[in-house]
Amino acid sequence: MTSATGRHLVDHHCHGVVLRDLDRTEFERLLNESGGPSPLGTSLFDSMIGLAVRRWCAPVLDLDPLVTADDYLARRRDLGFTEVAGRFLRESGTECFLVDTGYSPDAISGSAELARLAGGRAHEIIRLEGLVEDLLVAGVGAHELPERVARALEETTAVGAKSIAAYRTGLELPTAEPDAGDVARALDECEPTSAGAYRVAHPVVTGWLAWAAINAGLPLQLHVGYGDKDANLREGDPLLLTRFLRATEEHGVPVLLLHNYPFHRNAGYLAQVFDHVFMDVGLATHNTGALSAAVIRESLELTPFAKLLYSSDAFGLPELYHLAALLFTRGLTTLLDTLVDRGEAAPADADRISALILRENAQRVYSKI
Amino acid sequence: MTSATGRHLVDHHCHGVVLRDLDRTEFERLLNESGGPSPLGTSLFDSMIGLAVRRWCAPVLDLDPLVTADDYLARRRDLGFTEVAGRFLRESGTECFLVDTGYSPDAISGSAELARLAGGRAHEIIRLEGLVEDLLVAGVGAHELPERVARALEETTAVGAKSIAAYRTGLELPTAEPDAGDVARALDECEPTSAGAYRVAHPVVTGWLAWAAINAGLPLQLHVGYGDKDANLREGDPLLLTRFLRATEEHGVPVLLLHNYPFHRNAGYLAQVFDHVFMDVGLATHNTGALSAAVIRESLELTPFAKLLYSSDAFGLPELYHLAALLFTRGLTTLLDTLVDRGEAAPADADRISALILRENAQRVYSKI
């Protein structure tokens, strides 16, 4: 029904690409959410995402599907990182990237560079914890900060804001805007490291920041579920957000639950019952490779079609933008084609649903893109 | 193996139908567990249940499958609510309805009316919180209430009792019958609203009511998992009931876990290890439409075939009784037929399992039907 070529995806959550050549260890470190291959294990190519790279990325580098990992990586180095990045980003069919530029443990591209390499457009998503940490580093005082943050969110060119409360203080965000005095006191308690950096991890601060985005009318992205081991996955269940969602619904500002796996059914429930809740299965899609179809299917059980978005959550490896786009589009299209074949949806339904999920929902939610 | 026609289902948990014509907004409000279409979304026909209505309900109203939502709703109004309700209820193949009449935000049919429209039989399930609230409104004093409730449960014509503790105080019900004095004190604390109504939400009271049903030998239905956003789904995990189930097992009174999605595998585990536990996947079946097969499959992984029941949990729209019956019967039959085709079950097994789940388990559990 929907064609695999000529995709015009909006990727509503991704990061930048690493712009240098990588040896095998460096490549494997960026492949999944572990810190690299285990001394007790084998190569991380021995995984669903490893198979997917060999199957679906090799042909983009003019290789046969399923070449060995070493042959794949040799070809990658021969072509050079710029050519490789450009090929995968263009191949992804992504027209518009919403880029979280707040996470850069490695030297990665900014959003403009990403857009240029892809031949597409990019917008920034402002990371809330990063915003306040930058202001603290700049020496802005605790009592001045709330107004400075509010103004920054009003004036930003970013099209949305992202909270990583899940990594800092958990998802049980407050059901009302924290009191200004409490915020000032919590900010006062933030101490810099010896290097002069800040790491905001106070529940009053993360709660206040989430509410600040709501008050500014900026779509609020929340890290939920699957990620690296710095977060405790148990505390990443989107149902922990229920009270916050109940409290914020009347504000009419979109709240976007990112990743969600393995709690994507829970996220689908929230997207059904709360007017302002949206979800995706980013990161999980490319990590589960050929098995991602089941994850996509489960995410559609309860979620209205207007509430599911596409995201890659790709970081670092340009392969991941391509894999996420290909696997999500393929999984969704296959599911919809099956419904059409069985007479459970009309061809026009499949086209419409596909367009909503791959592009139009994001265009409606992020009014500035 | 099992035939789709001539079904004789027992629907062990449902509500009444709305007996008036509905405009599009009213129809969508009753379609799923949200309060209606979101201003940030699209029509709720853009969902798995929306597709299922157009596919499977349209022909019952003499329309082609997959007509537009507007054409569907126009035909529905032309036929009138009585004709529409009768068609869907009869088409559901339900012989016997166990009706929870305690939830009526809208004017809905009683159980007798439902039975008449369906050409079947109906029995009532008494809602425990409603029973005590009605007695409070009637002015019965706190010290008199326990005996009045016990007598009502002994004398009731209802065939089972339902607790909505999940909506009021959570599923961690007490492991022993609360002390009579504590119950009286908790009831004393219940205050009427200005309109003179009561809303019982004291853990001692909900715990006492669950035990009162056990003591009366009435099969105890418990709301678990999926429902509207008045409950916190996180507090709806059936595993929260473990200690209560361990404490009540020796009483030999059936405890029926309703809905369960997305915790249906957890419920299946409880149905396997506790003698008196039964489960269903009502509400989730019709909401997940063409994707319900996976939910039904997962619910059968651990649950003994004697412990899974059919329920629709239909409320309001007569379409939902039909969809739940059709999708559950089809999902179960397809799964069993596949087992037979692969030589993993005999045809007689499939017939027997199907009869247990669609009808006989309920007839064994509810001795008064």
Next chain:
Amino acid sequence: MTSATGRHLVDHHCHGVVLRDLDRTEFERLLNESGGPSPLGTSLFDSMIGLAVRRWCAPVLDLDPLVTADDYLARRRDLGFTEVAGRFLRESGTECFLVDTGYSPDAISGSAELARLAGGRAHEIIRLEGLVEDLLVAGVGAHELPERVARALEETTAVGAKSIAAYRTGLELPTAEPDAGDVARALDECEPTSAGAYRVAHPVVTGWLAWAAINAGLPLQLHVGYGDKDANLREGDPLLLTRFLRATEEHGVPVLLLHNYPFHRNAGYLAQVFDHVFMDVGLATHNTGALSAAVIRESLELTPFAKLLYSSDAFGLPELYHLAALLFTRGLTTLLDTLVDRGEAAPADADRISALILRENAQRVYSKI
């Protein structure tokens, strides 16, 4: 790709077989995790595992597939328990059994007897709580115990250690080795029953034992998820181990999460992000019978292929070793064959992945086998 005959499995977690003839009630009691058929239900042959026994075990006893349960059990008695046990154990294709001998509510075979019946090899896994309980019964004092346990773990011929903290104190194990004084005090508090037995259920003791295995460099097996109703499944979520896993990762000692169902996706995440974490879906595989393919598929979504192991967790019935081996091998092989058919893995990949999961991962993890 992989052949069903000539399997050479390593079963990294199982128990002994019951060596006597069984009547129908006794057989059903050992079939799943309930205590036997419910007075409110039907025969436990009415379940996925019941169908699997009739389908896959009957031919091993020279019967037609899907004979009745009574015919099956009559033939079983005619052959006698020794012949029956030998047939199923040999048919399982298991070359090496790692046997937890610490659980014996019934008179069951030791590991040597199991190996002899199977025509294979067996190694013991030492149960940590049993070790300390035996020393307490032998009158070893609290202050002497830590050193005695450490020495026993250094000198043991067991190839790994198993903790049943999930049954005793929950999975939130301490993030550092408990203080020696605290351990001695906790041991002092352990009181024998009137029969002179001990049941260790102090969090300091279970935490200390888990750390003692890590310190001794013994692969640490942890009961997680699915089991009988003595444990509270809600407290069996492997994500409860996150902080313990973070604390123990640098020690480089393998930690093996057993069973995991219905939390196997959570376990897969842990196996991906922590270098030293491995997982299996034992017990769930044979209990879910023909539906086990989905459980196996889900366990492979995130788990690197070097981190998933085969186990049966069979106990008592020799049928369970056969069913677990057959269903797991078949489920894995079918999944891999499908990937090969769709061009998403090469035939050599399928062979390699299969060998890792069925045998080689265990051989790498358990250095003494």
